[in-house]
Amino acid sequence: MKKPEPVISVCIPVYETEAYLAQCLRSVYSQDFASFEVLVLSDASPARDEKGRSAKKITKAAQKECKAYRKEMALPPVKIRFLEHRKNRGCVEVRRSLVYEARGQYIAMLDSDDEFLEGAIAALYEAALQNEADMVHGTFLSGQYDENGVFCESEEKRCSRIFYGRKEGLDIARSWFAGIFSGNVCGKLIKKSLYEKAFADIPYTECNMADDLLIFFFLGMYASRYVGIEKKVYRYRINSGMSSGRSIDSLQKWKLLCTSASVFSIISLWIKENNAKDKPLFSGEDLDHLGRVTLRYLTDNVLLLYRRVSPNLFSEARQMLFDYWGEDFVVNVEKVMKEKEKSPIPQSFD
Known part of the structure; x- marks a missing residue:
């Protein structure tokens, strides 16, 4: 008998963020939710974590940890799949690949240097069902970990703008244009069919800057209903992206x-x-x-x-x-x- 497809696909792109990947994956497989899968896609990333592990090896270790953890907590098993681009293509094409590989009805994008907060997936999915929404936006926590491993919130609000309530039709795109809520794809639960419609209008684009803007432009144009919820679902680590202080050496x-x-x-x-x-x-x-x-x-x-x-x-x-x-x-x-x-x-x- 064929196993039912997962309701949600958590999609995690990786490029030179291996140092954070294990922690990111733990925040996902520990979610108290029954029907989801996890996809990790390395965009030909050359980096390693502090143990010298590639994204593939980190993911393999997480698969074992996930199985043991969910068995101990009496939670349904979760499949973690690893994918890889042979050539570095950038964020737009990584997200496109993840969408096409995903088997869930909904997709939750999670950057590999960030984390889900406890109860995130369940809260996002419940809001999607209650509001018949094809896009649910959860609340962000932005900050950094200190030397003791304590997460310290910052005043950074660029990615945490959110509208608590509903927006419908073209009002979604217009509200985003007006800065009422942020257009990052992470921290949102979005129907796979909406992503597929958006990507159908986006030509092949190798890009690591303004990628969220491009994808969300088309998501916003085609979405039927947006809802923002007060539940804190996403821990955003500031100053860890490609343009955050790293040397550009190629x-x-x-x-x-x-x-x-x-x-x-x-x-x-x-x-x-x-x-x-x-x-x-x-x-x-x-x-x-x-x-x-x-x-x-x-x-x-x-x-x-x-x-x-x-x-x-x-x-x-x-x-x-x-x-x-x-x-x-x-x-x-x-x-x-x-x-x-x-x-x-x-x-x-x-």
């Missing part, structure tokens, strides 16, 4: 950041083709906001170029930035930043 890493330009090209083209003049989906104010966001991402790219790119790669990296964003656009932004700060490496854009 052109491939740099490319995956420069390609944020492609995100805005894809979105702009879709809007141009679908924003009818007689019944516009977006107002002029919405489009102005998108323009400001575009400028902010280019500004971030310029900052990373001067602060994080290895000196021996600088010339090639700057040319790559020109190729993706346009030389005139980049040079104009550099000029404004230099005039504002009187320095080629502005100090107030962290």
Whole structure:
């Protein structure tokens, strides 16, 4: 007799976050929920944890721990699957692969340097059923662990903006555009069918910056009902991503950041083709906001170029930035930043 498919797929991308993966997985397999699976996908990550283990070996150890833990706690077994890209493709394509591999009706994205809080999956699923929602947004805790292993909350609110209540139809996309809630895909339970519809409109895109923005743009356009809940479901570890202080020591890493330009090209083209003049989906104010966001991402790219790119790669990296964003656009932004700060490496854009 064939086993029933899981209700929820927890999808975990990995790239140079092996140091946190075991803790992340423990936060998942310890969830008191009956029907879910866990997918771990390494995006050709070369890193190791403090024990010298690859993502594959960490996942294999977690599979054994999961089986023992859930048996001891009298919880139904949970399958943890490991997947791997042979080539580093970036966050958009990692999430696409995870969605297509997922067997659940709903998908919960979880970054491998973050964790689920106790009762997260059950709370998100219950809210989805009660509200007949295809997108449920849980509350974030943002912060860092101190030297004693105690999680200390921070004032960082960028990823924790949430609307407690319902939004329906195009009001979902418009509310996100207005900054009423964050557009990160993590910390949300979203129907797999909605992800599939969104990815059908997203061409192949190797990107590690603005990836959430691209995916959530289409999720927001096609979602029927959003609901935000007060239950704390997600522990977000700040300053551990690709652009958080790490040196950019290869052109491939740099490319995956420069390609944020492609995100805005894809979105702009879709809007141009679908924003009818007689019944516009977006107002002029919405489009102005998108323009400001575009400028902010280019500004971030310029900052990373001067602060994080290895000196021996600088010339090639700057040319790559020109190729993706346009030389005139980049040079104009550099000029404004230099005039504002009187320095080629502005100090107030962290």
